[in-house]
Amino acid sequence: MIWLEQVKAASLGELDNFGDEGTVEQVMKVWVKLSLLISRRRPEIAVSSLLKHVLPGIGSQPLKNLTRLRLNRLYNILIAEGKKEEARRVFALTKQFLAWAEMQGYLDHSPIASMKKRDVAGRASPPRSRQLSDAEIWVFWHGLDNWALSEQARWALRLCLVSARRPDEIVQAQKAEFDLQLELWKQGTRNKSQREHVLPISPLMHQCIEALLQAADPDSPWLVPAPRDPQQPLSKGALNQALRRMIRAPRGLGLETFTPRDLRRTARSKLSALDTPNDVARKIMNHALEGIDRVYDTHDYLSQMRIAMNRFSAAVEQIIACESYHQLQHRYEGETLLLDERAIMAMAR
Template sequence: MIIQKLMPNILFMHTVKRASLSEWTMKNTFDKARAAENTSREAIEYLERASGLSAVSTANFDGDMSFSSAFMLFTRLSLLITRRRPEIAVHCVLIHVMPHISEVKVSDISRVLVNQLVNPLILEGKIVQGRRVFSLMKQFLSWCAFQGLIDTSPLNDMSLNKVAGGAKPVPRERKLTDAEVWVFWNIWDYFNVCEGTKWAARLCLVAARRPDEVLRARKDEFNLQRDVWNQGTRNKSARQHALPLSPLMRKCVEELFEYGKGSQWLVPSNKKKGVDTPMSKVAIAQALRRILERPELMDLEPFTPRDLRRTARSYFPALGINQEVARKIMNHSLEGIDRVYDRHDYMDEMRDALDRFSAYIASIVEQQDLDEIDHKFKGDRLATELIRVNFS
């Protein structure tokens, strides 16, 4: 009985003792520079406050904590340790949750209360945000139960798949046709767009990369003697990744090296003179949207930089590139047991595949006009006379 009464104090003293050794080495995934490009100033300030919590302060909590106090601890002890992008979760909570229940006790948070946060978002058609709020609240309340702030989470037996009646955002399916690839490649030369944006956009297509993977690349990632782009873990999956440079990829990289002379970045910003920073992550999307809104391009179905990666992936099977090699190029994990045992780097196979893809794209974009290029099916043509007039 005496031991049971002393246990909380013993555990707390043990935590304090350990804190003196680990207070300044607590794991933290927060990257302020990266977060500044993706979220609000308020979210960054919140994460900075959470990052400053000491090990001693994180051991000081009780069952009567408000949501705002408990979520700060949850951010420090969970989000900042387990999430690669904690700013996304924090931004969501600051916008959709904190204004409504910041002073509500954790023990008073019920299933009804969580649904009162989620339902308005669903009614506004914000399914992604609604699902994210539910998912974060479920994770938070499970953490509270684990910490002993509540006995059980009210969301334990509720599934994310039931939110909004099971409705999920429809995944994008847009891919460019051969004719649209020709238009995409050539429109940059006919409008007032900086060289960095133009060649970065083209590199997204021929390298099958996400825009931020191109726009956040440093020049030292590229070995032009070996024709290799060593991206490292700077990608969505955080897996080591190296990619051979095909002829068109190399052309894009060389043009970007010339554009960004004196900068460490592959695509440096042209907005801040005297400061070496990368181009904005939305630069390609904004430039492309402005171009596609032009009257002479209104007949063209809109597309985004994200659709370029899907377009590249869709070309691979048509060019006879097998699935394993395609997955390696995309930096997707292999399937089944191969994920564990297949440690082949596939560099030669990827080089052959990307060279084939490069040659095919070159055969399209080097055509003088659209007259001989297929659109949606063989023999179909992109019926946009204004495009032909402006690009002739």
């Protein structure tokens, strides 16, 4: 991201050289240098949103001439396109920026100081709670073999489930991260939290990784390379698109809508069902420990994580080894999964 790299490379004196009447972009560069780069683990995400939705519209305007109406027109464009979450994200970023500018003295008063996030596109949607039942896991796993997918997409989606990883962590993974002799995935800080993370590789994870390595171009550094350019990883949206097509098609999976991120939630829920201690489950998910433990508990939990991941792998193996989803529990005890007769995995009882 050239814009961000230029801000990083410039000195404060080079950025803050516009006197008292800076433009939105000029002052924003100072804010990024002094605040965003220091306080954000992944500032490039925020900067990308600003470059796409804010600076093209108001970047050249004097900051002190900015009005609430002009800012709301930025948000309204996104709302009209159905991008409500992005509109709220842009609002939160601009509000943070303008509050900082007011505090520093670049601005007398932020025009959106009294606005709340709920004022932009209404209240946010509740957090997703979708998880797959045992019967749905069976349909998902075997349905992948009955759909026209690349081997990369097929095994990457399975790896999302059995590794409890975010889809972008899988498509951005490099082959060098995987030690199949020690059975360790040394992910480093390449994750949302930017915390150092090492994950034990379970038997099903090993199977998925081996399949991906065999399907990948041998000269590519990526575990899941892009089909047209093996020197680049598969796009972050590719797995979402593949799964969306399988769900929406009349002769698709026949399941209620879910996303690759819901596979991670399914894994976390299964860990709880297998009586995995919460601290161990949090380490697997690479979430911070709670309370004072996040400061004093520096144990790596590798042996405990390996036990938990192997138990989870065995549970999934037991599910997919069944002859039919009819043999598996759906949401509640005694409830069975009903698929549309057109679904690719629909089976008579």
